[in-house]
Amino acid sequence: MTLFLLKRLGHMAIVLIGVTLVVFALIQLVPGDPVRLAMGTRFDPDVYAALRAASGLDRPLVEQYFSYLGNALTGNLGVSFRSGDPVTLLLLARLPATLSLAIASLVVAGLISFPLGIHSALNRGKFSDVVVRVISQFGVSVPDFWMGIILILVFSTTLGWLPPSGYVAITENPWEWFRRVLLPAITVGTASGAIMTRYIRSSVLESLGSDHARTARSKGLPERIVMSRHILRNALVPVITVGGVQLAGLLGGVVVVEVVFAWPGLGRLVYDSVAARDYPVIQGAVLLIAVLFLFINLIVDIVYAKVDPRIALS
Amino acid sequence: MTTTNVSTTAAFGVDDLSVRIGSAQILNGVTWSVERGETLGIVGESGSGKSMTVLSATGLVPRPPAVVTGRALLGQPDGSQSDLLTMTAAQLRAVRGRRLGYVFQDPSTSLNPLLTVERQLTEGLEYHLKMRPAEASKRAVELLEMVGIPDPARRVKNYPHELSGGMRQRVMIAIALSCDPEVLIADEPTTALDVTIQAQIVDIVRSLQQRLGTAVIWISHDLGVVGGLADRIVVLYGGQVVEQADVETLFEQRSHPYTQGLFAARPTLGRTGNELVTISGSPPDPRELPPGCVFYDRCELRLDDRCRTERPPLVELGPEHWVRSFCATPERQEATA
Numbered sequence: 001m002t003l004f005l006l007k008r009l010g011h012m013a014i015v016l017i018g019v020t021l022v023v024f025a026l027i028q029l030v031p032g033d034p035v036r037l038a039m040g041t042r043f044d045p046d047v048y049a050a051l052r053a054a055s056g057l058d059r060p061l062v063e064q065y066f067s068y069l070g071n072a073l074t075g076n077l078g079v080s081f082r083s084g085d086p087v088t089l090l091l092l093a094r095l096p097a098t099l100s101l102a103i104a105s106l107v108v109a110g111l112i113s114f115p116l117g118i119h120s121a122l123n124r125g126k127f128s129d130v131v132v133r134v135i136s137q138f139g140v141s142v143p144d145f146w147m148g149i150i151l152i153l154v155f156s157t158t159l160g161w162l163p164p165s166g167y168v169a170i171t172e173n174p175w176e177w178f179r180r181v182l183l184p185a186i187t188v189g190t191a192s193g194a195i196m197t198r199y200i201r202s203s204v205l206e207s208l209g210s211d212h213a214r215t216a217r218s219k220g221l222p223e224r225i226v227m228s229r230h231i232l233r234n235a236l237v238p239v240i241t242v243g244g245v246q247l248a249g250l251l252g253g254v255v256v257v258e259v260v261f262a263w264p265g266l267g268r269l270v271y272d273s274v275a276a277r278d279y280p281v282i283q284g285a286v287l288l289i290a291v292l293f294l295f296i297n298l299i300v301d302i303v304y305a306k307v308d309p310r311i312a313l314s
Numbered sequence: 315m316t317t318t319n320v321s322t323t324a325a326f327g328v329d330d331l332s333v334r335i336g337s338a339q340i341l342n343g344v345t346w347s348v349e350r351g352e353t354l355g356i357v358g359e360s361g362s363g364k365s366m367t368v369l370s371a372t373g374l375v376p377r378p379p380a381v382v383t384g385r386a387l388l389g390q391p392d393g394s395q396s397d398l399l400t401m402t403a404a405q406l407r408a409v410r411g412r413r414l415g416y417v418f419q420d421p422s423t424s425l426n427p428l429l430t431v432e433r434q435l436t437e438g439l440e441y442h443l444k445m446r447p448a449e450a451s452k453r454a455v456e457l458l459e460m461v462g463i464p465d466p467a468r469r470v471k472n473y474p475h476e477l478s479g480g481m482r483q484r485v486m487i488a489i490a491l492s493c494d495p496e497v498l499i500a501d502e503p504t505t506a507l508d509v510t511i512q513a514q515i516v517d518i519v520r521s522l523q524q525r526l527g528t529a530v531i532w533i534s535h536d537l538g539v540v541g542g543l544a545d546r547i548v549v550l551y552g553g554q555v556v557e558q559a560d561v562e563t564l565f566e567q568r569s570h571p572y573t574q575g576l577f578a579a580r581p582t583l584g585r586t587g588n589e590l591v592t593i594s595g596s597p598p599d600p601r602e603l604p605p606g607c608v609f610y611d612r613c614e615l616r617l618d619d620r621c622r623t624e625r626p627p628l629v630e631l632g633p634e635h636w637v638r639s640f641c642a643t644p645e646r647q648e649a650t651a
Contacts, residue, residue: 210423211418211420211423211424212423212424212425212426212427214374214418214424215416215418215424215425215426215486215489216426217374217410218372218374218410218411218414218416218418219410219411219437219438219441219489220406220407220408220409220410220411220412220438220441220442221407221411221437221438221441222407222441223403225437225441229426229429229437230426233428234426234427234428237428307428308427308428309427309428309473309475310427310473310475
């Protein structure tokens with residue numbers, strides 16, 4: 001177990017170095033000079049040179065990269081061009097909003113996908129299976145911003161049940177947080193839930209027709225035990241992977257929904273920073289999202305090995 | 315008499331069993347039975363309905379879509395026979411695993427990969443025999459020992475993937491015999507195993523059968539395996555019994571052209587250098603069975619009009635030797651042997 005963890009952390013480090021290289025290189029490839037852009041109309045050659053020297057932009061690229069890497073390792077991701085705040089603090093301030101939305105969305109996705117996917121598989125070919133498949137197709141296809149706007153129109157503007165947007169920290173007021181997270185979580189969770197529904201359906205179908213399910217039936221066990229111990233359990237193990245991928249995706253990829261619901265998360269920060277060419281923030285956010293992604297993958301692998309004895313951790 | 319019957323003393327048997335799934339006639343009036351302590355071999359090629367005859371008879375083929383008719387008779391302790399096909403799902407569950415044990419073809423997929431050997435053995439004991447967990451665990455070790463697994467106390471804690479193919483099949487046999495069933499259904503239990511392991515599995519089943527007096531139904535496409543094991547053999551083709559006899563009779567006086575083809579197709583030591591004999595053609599499509607003899611298309615002895623248009627009945631050639639063919643007279647066999 002310890003060996004496995006060390007090995008995996010080693011792999012993660014290599015991937016992260018790759019990510020920093022790509023992020024660093026991408027920023028260099030983008031046309032436009034950030035210092036010049038930040039100065040705008042107040043351009044002065046002396047100030048420009050001084051600023052470039054202060055931010056290290058006049059040094060060779062390799063040197064710039066290594067100083068960036070060294071700083072990143074110590075938690076210093078630079079300073080925002082736009083606000084002058086340390087990037088690390090900006091990111092940390094946004095993390096709770098993103099995390100709480102991602103987890104709420106995953107819960108919604110789970111509440112949708114498990115009952116629907118299992119029901120659909122057990123009633124394959126019947127009317128309710130067709131209905132579930134149509135709904136999940138719909139869920140996969142509908143653009144999330146449209147879904148978000150429709151939900152706001154129905155539940156806030158028309159019915160007035162929920163606030164249309166905004167964020168309250170869960171630590172501050174859990175009820176208000178819940179009222180505000182509901183619509184964005186449904187918006188995001190529906191799409192993830194639709195994908196997971198299809199996955200769970202096919203996984204349960206496969207398990208239903210498996211040889212070991214036949215063995216369980218040949219033992220004369222009650223259907224309840226055959227289902228829970230032999231069919232669903234085996235079918236849901238691979239769903240852990242899909243759930244992990246969905247969660248990782250939710251952490252970095254809900255930019256549009258965060259904008260629609262004025263949700264101050266990482267996605268929103270990236271969106272604003274791209275618009276403002278705030279490179280240090282973009283770099284830092286991408287790096288943080290990559291770290292989160294790798295971390296979730298690691299957890300998924302550990303959980304997977306715990307429930308499936310065929311996967312050895314060492 | 316133009317048809318066989320399930321004997322009144324049989325441990326298990328099917329009587330005029332037919333299975334239809336959609337437009338496919340998978341089985342057509344199959345009758346066989348196995349006595350206590352006897353081994354019945356069921357042979358035939360893929361798609362002949364071998365597995366279907368036991369699976370459909372014991373409720374392991376979902377109905378619908380399958381339409382199963384006929385009777386599946388299980389001998390009761392009082393000497394009567396009850397029909398599994400008229401039982402409720404709950405009654406069937408009380409029979410499966412308890413009075414009928416199953417061993418399937420591929421032990422690498424037939425065992426649940428997420429459960430220990432112990433759990434897979436104890437769940438039946440706890441459910442059918444109402445054993446307490448500790449008692450069932452103890453019994454699980456004994457069962458592993460019974461099927462010849464070394465170090466059973468340690469092996470019982472293993473997961474299937476930690477065992478070799480032969481060991482897994484022994485575990486399957488232990489599971490099948492765990493509740494001391496009257497009938498063991500072995501559905502191609504050696505097909506997925508190495509030849510040396512095959513022999514071990516055959517030996518284990520044979521010795522356990524002698525000890526426990528279990529009736530065994532051994533399904534195989536391999537005449538060599540079945541010949542060394544069975545007391546009687548049923549040859550299935552196209553969902554019908556085409557020949558049935560005790561093993562000596564079948565080996566010495568095989569009469570159906572298909573059975574003869576199966577024997578001719580067996581690879582033999584010492585006959586090196588020759589091409590392997592095959593039965594040309596392929597089995598009939600169960601959705602479009604020919605109106606006459608099901609073997610007509612591939613038969614080398616066919617008599618044109620009658621075999622094509624008229625379905626041959628099962629005829630008793632000798633004592634307890636039944637054949638379904640117009641071409642299967644002993645004379646004809648001698649002429650072509």
